[in-house]
Amino acid sequence: MFMGEYQHIIDDKGRVIMPSRFREDLGYNFIMTKGLDNCLFVYPKDEWMVLEEKLRQLPLTNREARAFVRFFFAGATECILDKQGRVLIPSNLREHAKLNKDAVIIGVSTRIEIWDKEEWVAYNEDDSLSYENIAERMAELGI
Numbered sequence: 001m002f003m004g005e006y007q008h009i010i011d012d013k014g015r016v017i018m019p020s021r022f023r024e025d026l027g028y029n030f031i032m033t034k035g036l037d038n039c040l041f042v043y044p045k046d047e048w049m050v051l052e053e054k055l056r057q058l059p060l061t062n063r064e065a066r067a068f069v070r071f072f073f074a075g076a077t078e079c080i081l082d083k084q085g086r087v088l089i090p091s092n093l094r095e096h097a098k099l100n101k102d103a104v105i106i107g108v109s110t111r112i113e114i115w116d117k118e119e120w121v122a123y124n125e126d127d128s129l130s131y132e133n134i135a136e137r138m139a140e141l142g143i
Contacts, residue, residue: 001025002107007117010103014094015086019105022112023085032089034075034096038119040089042079042112089114
């Protein structure tokens with residue numbers, strides 16, 4: 001399980017160090033794709049296969065389902081950690097997440113998210129996403 005928040009620098013070549021606490025569960029090669037909320041999603045291969053199967057079950061006749069599947073698969077790429085624990089973030093994914101120099105890497109249970117630091121700060125300052133408001137909505141879902 002992935003959890004925690006880590007700050008790292010993206011080097012001039014577009015590489016970032018993956019937190020050492022994430023590396024064992026992530027594995028040597030994994031999948032990175034466009035995420036929601038202007039971040040990147042990173043999945044271990046086994047978790048990606050679970051998501052892939054769920055997306056495969058969506059009806060091809062539903063326009064929104066097709067768009068969602070395209071969003072995830074068109075942006076997806078297989079990545080490899082180098083010997084220093086770094087991963088190269090492709091330029092199209094860096095553009096999607098507005099990644100510059102400072103990155104925040106967070107664990108979100110079965111996936112990792114990579115955020116531009118400024119985007120992460122702005123996301124956390126959004127009043128509509130206050131923990132109290134979210135907790136009330138989650139209670140309605142039985143959580």
